[in-house]
Amino acid sequence: MSRIRAAYYDPDGTKYGIPTYWWRGAPAGYATRRQLRAAGLRPGGQPIAAQILWRGVGGTRTAYLYRVDLARPKRTATPAQLRAIDAALTARRTCPTCRVVRPYCIPRSLGECVDCAYPMEEAA
Structure with a gap:
């Protein structure tokens, strides 16, 4: 040893x-x-x-x-818990400014989607 x-x-x-x-x-x-x-x-x-x-x-x-x-x-989630998780994840992806559901989570540092936070860069 x-x-x-x-x-x-x-x-x-x-x-x-x-x-x-x-x-x-x-x-x-x-x-x-x-x-x-x-x-x-x-x-x-x-x-x-x-x-x-x-x-x-x-x-x-x-x-x-x-x-x-x-x-x-392991415990499995109930259908109500799965619905609540889905609703919470959808809320994290919804921009509060334009109300569009994005394919990514909205950055907390910006408080809105990237398109709303930097509108000039999209037009360029």
Whole structure:
């Protein structure tokens, strides 16, 4: 075992408080949030079960692990929630000045679409 791996290997949790493993050294049955999401699961309120530590840019990096057997299925949005999201995204694309729905979100820094914010550049 290399020195780096040995520094981050603490399966009992005596050094770091929770079980700690090196990069790609965690046993089966643990997954990160992203891995759970890819499998159609979510942590479901369970506490962090373990962590992975590795040396990265800017210092030591951490990834928290959750138990797969305690994970719950991802929740799906209801039709009403999907309609509300669609309405909110449409409102972000609607210019308050010309009332045109644009194919991009209206920049908050301008407060209106680019055509309304810079009318002279369009004519040139």
